[in-house]
Amino acid sequence: MSIFADMYRALFFSFFRIGTFTIGGGYVMIPIMEEELVDKRKWLKRDEFLDLMSLSQAMPGVFAVNMATCVGRRVAGWRGVVCAIAGNIMMPIVIILLLAMVFRHFRGNAVVESIFMALRPAVVALIAAPVFRLAKSAKVSWRNCWIPVVAALLIWLFGVSPVWVILIAIAGGLVWGKLGRED
Amino acid sequence: MILLKLFFTFLKIGIFTFGGGYSMIALIQNEVVEKQGWMSAQEFTDILAISQMTPGPVGINTATYAGYTAVVNSGLPVWEGVVGSLLASLAVILLPVAAMLLVLxxxxxxxxxxxxxxxxxxxxxxVVGLIAAAALLLLTPESFGAPGLNKQFLVSVALFVAVFYLSWRHRTSPIYLIIGSAIVGLLVF
Known part of the structure; x- marks a missing residue:
């Protein structure tokens, strides 16, 4: 019992650290996860870490939470999953809530407005940049680049919901897999 | 009623998010701005800015913030906004975690x-196309100012190019880019 209680606490605090001290999203968490889970706690070997990482990236949902699910289950079962996820998202939620409450009262304030006038184009650029990074890891080539282009145009110009685009992609992948064509 | 709708909306967003927080942005934008009209595109962009410079997964941060804003915008009290934000963050992870456990x-x-x-x-x-669409949908006068030879638009374009280049080529951390842009905003506008 006491060993398990220690495990739960360790999971909670490891993921608390991973969630609280990384800014800029799930992928920024990778190096700190590696340090915490592989080097410090020794819950995973390095190749296992890579396997779970690619699985967490491939599955739907938030990458960091998916990692917490994998590691939590492995170390201490479903209770471990709960501890790891709770640790991972607790501080981010508290901080966002506090900011959301405060920021509402400053909307329309001249200083805040001048800051956000500059932040808006910057944020659009921050979303555009990963497109090119991810294009590389998704192995976009001249033969398959029509897939991301058509997906983007359907959503942007034709107002198709991303949900449909994802569903069509899954169906397309299944058909391609069944036909067994090599690419 | 909006709380229930919020829960199911974010349940759907969660299970259709492939490829991490940035593709979730496209889904959240589609639901909360375009379909449900819970907030303006500009308000959503501000939420994205804050979600990227605070700790934690961007997907969770955006869900928490958008959940809160949607509820409070509809005229409900702050505590219901808190409930809304918690519901949105919980809903967004619920189905993916279940799917993850099944696959494991x-x-x-x-x-x-x-x-x-x-x-x-x-x-x-x-997913590469999905994220591109999210960025394209935000290329609006609300984010950049009216196109033309005016100060806001020119500064916006310059900031966009600089941030894009630094983030893409030098992988400069979003936190520095956001702080840098905020300082530019304070000095120029």
């Missing part, structure tokens, strides 16, 4: 399935 259980019995591998290959390609 399956994988401990079976080896990699080639069919699943093909589906993920196509999904990875599609």
């Amino acid at each position: 259980r399956y994988l401990s019995h079976h080896k990699d399935n080639p069919l699943v591998e093909k589906v993920f290959q196509v999904l990875r390609l599609t």
Whole structure:
């Protein structure tokens, strides 16, 4: 019992650290996860870490939470999953809530407005940049680049919901897999 | 009623998010701005700015913030906004975690399935388009100012190019880019 209680606490605090001290999203968490889970706690070997990482990236949902699910289950079962996820998202939620409450009262304030006038184009650029990074890891080539282009145009110009685009992609992948064509 | 709707909306957003927080942005934007009209595109962009410079996964941060804003915008009290934000963050992880647990259980019995591998290959390609769409949908006068030779638009374009280049080529951390842009905003506007 006491060993398990220690495990739960360790999971909670490891993921608390991973969630609280990384800014800029799930992928920024990778190096700190590696340090915490592989080097410090020794819950995973390095190749296992890579396997779970690619699985967490491939599955739907938030990458960091998916990692917490994998590691939590492995170390201490479903209770471990709960501890790891709770640790991972607790501080981010508290901080966002506090900011959301405060920021509402400053909307329309001249200083805040001048800051956000500059932040808006910057944020659009921050979303555009990963497109090119991810294009590389998704192995976009001249033969398959029509897939991301058509997906983007359907959503942007034709107002198709991303949900449909994802569903069509899954169906397309299944058909391609069944036909067994090599690419 | 909006709380229930919020929960189911974010349940849907969660399970259709492939490829991390940035593709979730496209889904959240589609639901909360375009379909439900819970907030303006500009308000959503501000939420994205804050979600990227605070700690934690961007997907969770955006869900928390958008949940709060949607509820408070509809005229409900702050505490219901807090409930809304918690519901949105919980809903967004619920189905993916369940799916993850099922797959982990399956994988401990079976080896990699080639069919699943093909589906993920196509999904990875599609997600690149999804994120591009999120960025394209934000290329609006609300974010950049009215196009033309005016100060706001020119500064916006310059900031966009600089931040894009630094983030893409030098992988400069978003936190520095956001702080830098905020300082530019304070000095110029």
